[in-house]
Amino acid sequence: MLPTIEWKDDAVVMIDQRKLPASEVYVTCKTSKEVAKAIKTMVIRGAPAIGVAAAMGLALGMKRSGASGTKQFATEFQKLCDEMAATRPTAVNLFWAIERMKRVFAHHVQAGASVDELKRLLEDEAHHIHDEDVASCRAMGAHGATLVPADARILTHCNAGALATAGYGTALGVIRAAAEGGKKVAVFADETRPFLQGARLTAWELVKDGIDTTVITDNMTASMMRLANIDLVVVGADRIAANGDVANKIGTYGVAVLAKEHGIPFYVAAPLSTIDLGTPDGSGIPIEERSDREVTHVGSYRLTPEGARIRNPAFDVTPAKYVTAIVTELGIARAPYETSLAALVRSAATVAATAPPREAGQRDTVVSEAELKQPEPR
Ligand code: MRU
Numbered sequence: 001m002l003p004t005i006e007w008k009d010d011a012v013v014m015i016d017q018r019k020l021p022a023s024e025v026y027v028t029c030k031t032s033k034e035v036a037k038a039i040k041t042m043v044i045r046g047a048p049a050i051g052v053a054a055a056m057g058l059a060l061g062m063k064r065s066g067a068s069g070t071k072q073f074a075t076e077f078q079k080l081c082d083e084m085a086a087t088r089p090t091a092v093n094l095f096w097a098i099e100r101m102k103r104v105f106a107h108h109v110q111a112g113a114s115v116d117e118l119k120r121l122l123e124d125e126a127h128h129i130h131d132e133d134v135a136s137c138r139a140m141g142a143h144g145a146t147l148v149p150a151d152a153r154i155l156t157h158c159n160a161g162a163l164a165t166a167g168y169g170t171a172l173g174v175i176r177a178a179a180e181g182g183k184k185v186a187v188f189a190d191e192t193r194p195f196l197q198g199a200r201l202t203a204w205e206l207v208k209d210g211i212d213t214t215v216i217t218d219n220m221t222a223s224m225m226r227l228a229n230i231d232l233v234v235v236g237a238d239r240i241a242a243n244g245d246v247a248n249k250i251g252t253y254g255v256a257v258l259a260k261e262h263g264i265p266f267y268v269a270a271p272l273s274t275i276d277l278g279t280p281d282g283s284g285i286p287i288e289e290r291s292d293r294e295v296t297h298v299g300s301y302r303l304t305p306e307g308a309r310i311r312n313p314a315f316d317v318t319p320a321k322y323v324t325a326i327v328t329e330l331g332i333a334r335a336p337y338e339t340s341l342a343a344l345v346r347s348a349a350t351v352a353a354t355a356p357p358r359e360a361g362q363r364d365t366v367v368s369e370a371e372l373k374q375p376e377p378r
Helices: 030-039 047-063 070-085 092-110 114-143 171-180 197-208 220-226 252-261 336-353 371-373
Strands: 005-008 011-015 027-031 151-156 184-190 214-216 232-235 239-240 246-249 266-270 314-318 325-328 332-334
Touching: 005 047, 005 114, 011 030, 011 047, 027 030, 030 047, 030 070, 047 070, 047 092, 047 114, 070 092, 092 114, 092 214, 114 171, 114 266, 114 332, 114 336, 151 171, 151 314, 171 197, 171 246, 171 266, 184 197, 184 220, 197 214, 214 220, 220 252, 232 252, 239 325, 246 252, 252 266, 252 314, 314 332, 332 336
Parallel strands: 151 184, 151 232, 184 214, 232 266, 266 325
Antiparallel strands: 005 011, 011 027, 239 246, 246 314, 325 332
């Protein structure tokens, strides 16, 4: 698996997801502004990956600051945070990551850290956010795999894979963990109009992993549920409200309603950073409207006549009543979500509060996909 995002030689390097699968090219961002633009234009996308990119972008921007004192440094930091927050409104991981960077900043300014120390601390925090994301995807995968039968036909929507995270994936992490555990899995990937994350990105990732993959257009989902004996649906999320309502890629709501009609479990896999207890229900989740052009054109080819009005909401909200369970890194939540999600978030806070403090520059142990594929020494 190629890395989604990396910190390399004081730049943030991302695989350009707009170009996949036709070409595997990397974009190198040298400033916070360039990272913000990469998020907005979907060079990098997927809620957890957006959070990681934002954190790295802020660390990068501040590393390049020429501020001589913490006061000026703090003013510049706030400006970069505001620019980053204006990129994409729905994925709460973006705001979660910015808040986390702000907390580290405020804590160490209060403790009297110098500008150089703050630069290093912000960079360390961005690396921790990256590494923790991979670890939580793996933990989610292990929990979620317990929900997958030995011989499973799984439908997914959009891309909630390694490309949408720092690695391994949320929904695709569950699928990967099931396959690695010896289960036979066949995946049906909704193409996911208009940006085609399913057809381009999910299929690319799964085919590379040797997982049986069938791409279907979005309007085939109902028929496939009836004719192809789908056993379960698993998708990711961009924001989960306190009551379990789930914002995810446009079309997810329809998939969930169809799953219920066909008696198919509908699972959501998402890290706790996607749970927004401050938003009581889905009606409070901001839904991003993207450019008409994503709907009117495929590449440079125009599909629709001039003069037709266009709508392009990038996300929808699936009411909690359609969600069979929510898989997180700390376990599986079921209805009533008001209590199960709050309990998981509380236990995450306890884990964080009791963790030993990190040494400066210490990274979490992240095993790369390449290392995992190395044969065991005899
Ligand atoms: O517009 P995108 O491609 O950023 O939307 C992504 C999704 O909707 C994903 O399903 C979601 O972020 C979960 S990713 C693990």
